[in-house]
Amino acid sequence: MSDIRKAFAGTAALKGVSITLQSGSVHALMGENGAGKSTLMKILAGVHQPDSGSIQREGRQVVFHKPKDALEAGISTVFQELSLLPNLTIAENMFLGREPVTAFGGVDHRRMRREAGKALAELGLALDPGTLVSRLSIAERQFVEIAHGIMTEASVFILDEPTAALNAADVEVLNRHIRRLKDEGKAVVYISHRMDEIFAICDTVTVLKDGELVSTRPVAAMTPASLIAMMVGRELADLFPQRGDAPGPVVLAVEDFRITERSRPFSLSLSRGEIVALAGLEGQGQQRFLRSLVGQYYPFAGHATIKGKPLPLPVPPGGGVRRLQAMGVGFVPEDRKEDGLFLGLSVAHNIAAALHSKRPELALAAGYQRLIAETMSSLAVKAGSPNAAVGTLSGGNQQKVLLGRYLCADIDILLVEEPTRGVDIGAKSEIYRLLRDFAGKGGAVLVLSRETVELIGLCDRICVVHNDTIVKEMPAADATEHNILDAALSANGEAHGARGEHR
Amino acid sequence: MTALSRRLTGARGSRQGMWMLPLLIALAIALWLSFETAQFLNGENLLNLVPQAMPLIITAVGQMFVILLGGLDLSVGSMISFTTAVLALGGPGWVLIPAVFVLAALVGFTNGFIITRFNVHPIIATLSMQYILLGITRVLRPVSGGTVPDVVISIVAGSFLGVPMPVFWGIFTLAVAWKLLYGSRFGLHLFAIGGGVSSGVEDAAHNFGIADRRNIVLAYVICACFAALAGVFLAGRIVSGDPNVGLLFELDAITAVAIGGSQLSGGIGSLHGTVIGALVMALLANGMNLTNVSPFIQTTIKGAILLLVVALQSRKKMGL
Numbered sequence: 001m002s003d004i005r006k007a008f009a010g011t012a013a014l015k016g017v018s019i020t021l022q023s024g025s026v027h028a029l030m031g032e033n034g035a036g037k038s039t040l041m042k043i044l045a046g047v048h049q050p051d052s053g054s055i056q057r058e059g060r061q062v063v064f065h066k067p068k069d070a071l072e073a074g075i076s077t078v079f080q081e082l083s084l085l086p087n088l089t090i091a092e093n094m095f096l097g098r099e100p101v102t103a104f105g106g107v108d109h110r111r112m113r114r115e116a117g118k119a120l121a122e123l124g125l126a127l128d129p130g131t132l133v134s135r136l137s138i139a140e141r142q143f144v145e146i147a148h149g150i151m152t153e154a155s156v157f158i159l160d161e162p163t164a165a166l167n168a169a170d171v172e173v174l175n176r177h178i179r180r181l182k183d184e185g186k187a188v189v190y191i192s193h194r195m196d197e198i199f200a201i202c203d204t205v206t207v208l209k210d211g212e213l214v215s216t217r218p219v220a221a222m223t224p225a226s227l228i229a230m231m232v233g234r235e236l237a238d239l240f241p242q243r244g245d246a247p248g249p250v251v252l253a254v255e256d257f258r259i260t261e262r263s264r265p266f267s268l269s270l271s272r273g274e275i276v277a278l279a280g281l282e283g284q285g286q287q288r289f290l291r292s293l294v295g296q297y298y299p300f301a302g303h304a305t306i307k308g309k310p311l312p313l314p315v316p317p318g319g320g321v322r323r324l325q326a327m328g329v330g331f332v333p334e335d336r337k338e339d340g341l342f343l344g345l346s347v348a349h350n351i352a353a354a355l356h357s358k359r360p361e362l363a364l365a366a367g368y369q370r371l372i373a374e375t376m377s378s379l380a381v382k383a384g385s386p387n388a389a390v391g392t393l394s395g396g397n398q399q400k401v402l403l404g405r406y407l408c409a410d411i412d413i414l415l416v417e418e419p420t421r422g423v424d425i426g427a428k429s430e431i432y433r434l435l436r437d438f439a440g441k442g443g444a445v446l447v448l449s450r451e452t453v454e455l456i457g458l459c460d461r462i463c464v465v466h467n468d469t470i471v472k473e474m475p476a477a478d479a480t481e482h483n484i485l486d487a488a489l490s491a492n493g494e495a496h497g498a499r500g501e502h503r
Numbered sequence: 504m505t506a507l508s509r510r511l512t513g514a515r516g517s518r519q520g521m522w523m524l525p526l527l528i529a530l531a532i533a534l535w536l537s538f539e540t541a542q543f544l545n546g547e548n549l550l551n552l553v554p555q556a557m558p559l560i561i562t563a564v565g566q567m568f569v570i571l572l573g574g575l576d577l578s579v580g581s582m583i584s585f586t587t588a589v590l591a592l593g594g595p596g597w598v599l600i601p602a603v604f605v606l607a608a609l610v611g612f613t614n615g616f617i618i619t620r621f622n623v624h625p626i627i628a629t630l631s632m633q634y635i636l637l638g639i640t641r642v643l644r645p646v647s648g649g650t651v652p653d654v655v656i657s658i659v660a661g662s663f664l665g666v667p668m669p670v671f672w673g674i675f676t677l678a679v680a681w682k683l684l685y686g687s688r689f690g691l692h693l694f695a696i697g698g699g700v701s702s703g704v705e706d707a708a709h710n711f712g713i714a715d716r717r718n719i720v721l722a723y724v725i726c727a728c729f730a731a732l733a734g735v736f737l738a739g740r741i742v743s744g745d746p747n748v749g750l751l752f753e754l755d756a757i758t759a760v761a762i763g764g765s766q767l768s769g770g771i772g773s774l775h776g777t778v779i780g781a782l783v784m785a786l787l788a789n790g791m792n793l794t795n796v797s798p799f800i801q802t803t804i805k806g807a808i809l810l811l812v813v814a815l816q817s818r819k820k821m822g823l
């Protein structure tokens with residue numbers, strides 16, 4: 001693949017990445033969250049189409065319009081998200097799209113079951129291939145997905161974080177099969193955050209960062225430390241405002257919180273004047289924790305107290321955000337276009353939404369013009385007028401409008417997801433300043449982000465989340481990308497072993 | 504939950520949906536009617552049940568194909584009326600009968616094309632088609648009248664080897680539907696597409712390399728052709744063209760499919776369940792006629808049944 005570029009809604013995900021896969025070799029793809037690994041692989045699998053760049057296969061240029069094209073070209077993928085069909089059996093899922101047919105043109109279910117059973121047995125899985133996927137556990141589903149991907153006639157195999165739900169013994173089985181594919185002369189791409197796996201089975205490693213290629217090296221020439229350094233290697237930009245003084249009284253306390261049945265309990269407190277980060281690799285439970293406070297996720301157990309008042313858990317999904325708002329807590333969701341803003345409505349309406357939500361349903365709509373104008377000027381929202389539709393603004397200004405909604409609504413605790421996603425660098429620093437000012441005036445902020453640098457620069461304290469629990473807490477002043485990644489990845493090994501014993 | 508009640512209500516571990524419960528309901532209605540009314544067990548009434556139920560069975564089986572993939576076709580009622588109107592245009596049967604199926608395939612293709620290419624919601628696309636067809640039908644035949652070719656009448660009303668024709672219609676319908684649904688890759692792909700839609704991953708089947716758009720279009724073509732088949736059957740029964748004969752038939756068909764255990768969100772359902780659902784509807788109609796329930800109230804009751812069935816479904820969404 002050479003010079004691949006791809007942008008989603010104006011944000012560049014890949015900025016000219018080239019990568020060469022060799023047969024008989026396992027190629028690791030590494031990088032921080034959002035570095036573009038999955039996007040690159042989805043282009044190779046035909047799920048996304050590149051904006052520019054080309055794919056050569058054995059010297060010839062190929063174009064994949066849809067996943068089927070890539071499959072027919074001998075590229076088989078195990079996707080990161082579980083995508084099996086719950087209403088089909090294991091055998092049907094494994095052969096979907098390439099079912100054997102009988103002499104009468106019907107699907108040859110008997111052959112499918114026989115061959116699926118053989119494939120499952122090779123992976124050491126004692127499952128009836130006629131079982132519906134909806135009855136399987138997450139780990140079993142992941143294994144079926146792996147079986148679907150690797151038990152097929154192909155010459156390129158893509159495995160995008162295949163081991164997220166597997167325990168150590170299962171990973172060993174998978175590694176054995178990856179070595180088999182390698183010995184058979186196949187090319188394998190392996191995406192994982194687990195260092196031990198990379199060093200155990202990969203030959204070459206390519207590191208991506210912010211959609212750009214950092215380097216491609218032989219794994220033998222690397223150490224875990226030098227690999228992490230390659231993934232991080234970036235200077236803290238001079239973007240961030242001064243950190244605050246000593247924090248005030250605690251306003252949000254969480255105790256004995258367990259996100260899922262199997263996760264370890266943890267506690268967390270948030271004080272006035274403080275910005276606290278939830279850091280870690282993507283999808284480790286940061287978002288589930290934050291969203292369980294506003295009723296978008298059912299945690300397994302825990303106690304939460306807001307300004308001394310207990311918050312009964314689980315928060316009902318229907319009125320969670322609204323109830324929290326009445327307690328002075330604002331929730332800024334990650335996806336501002338889908339979940340946060342009314343893109344078709346004006347800036348003024350979007351800012352006033354939180355104010356209106358506090359008033360009785362049938363009350364006459366109040367104007368709030370003065371408040372809106374003040375908010376817009378204090379946030380420096382660049383819009384033609386308060387009546388401009390939010391959808392026409394830039395990402396940074398949209399994000400400011402969303403923050404403005406809560407800042408003007410008498411909120412003193414903010415739960416923020418991805419404060420600067422898809423926002424340019426100038427607007428980023430303004431948003432950091434806004435959040436810091438908010439904390440300076442006695443507010444408290446809990447923020448999660450994929451961008452570790454941002455969390456280090458912006459926050460006072462950092463909680464590293466891994467496997468649905470907080471594995472380490474550190475003052476942001478001492479934190480580096482390196483030791484956050486290290487805390488998450490070394491915790492990985494621990495939890496990994498613990499889960500192995502669980503079985 | 505006992506094994507029995509699990510089999511009756513959910514069939515966990517199958518994608519057939521609950522079909523045994525409606526079977527019991529059908530038997531219960533039949534039992535109730537045989538005690539309640541003198542006419543139900545009457546030979547003539549029983550003999551009439553099959554031809555009475557046949558158009559609904561055919562339409563519901565067609566409807567099932569689009570419901571399985573998470574769609575819906577509201578244009579089948581108009582398609583039925585339109586078919587009778589075309590058949591009553593006057594002309595030889597060997598021209599008119601193929602013509603209605605070609606037209607039906609065209610209508611189904613248009614539905615599927617609009618839904619897949621322009622991302623129009625199936626309800627909107629087929630609701631528009633319902634109106635478009637209704638208008639054309641009324642132009643062709645403003646009030647009922649005309650005569651259909653003799654061949655149409657004889658293949659519906661006559662008998663072959665001493666067996667009444669409607670029985671052969673039933674066998675033909677089920678054989679074709681069975682082959683499409685269970686004896687082809689297309690059938691499995693329908694379940695796959697519907698399973699993806701109802702579990703919230705629209706592209707799941709697409710990412711497996713399935714030609715999802717083509718399969719969706721084909722399902723709408725099949726649905727329209729089954730509606731046309733029902734239209735031919737009805738034309739043979741009423742011997743003329745009637746712009747109102749298919750009125751609200753889409754509601755009956757969707758209700759029958761839902762009663763038969765198919766999930767309206769897609770991915771779950773069965774052919775036998777659909778037939779049972781259609782029989783429940785036919786028995787109910789027969790029973791309400793025999794007990795002198797006003798036809799206006801019957802419509803209301805049907806609507807309430809659909810609401811009830813769907814309300815029961817959404818509670819255990821995937822039912823898997």
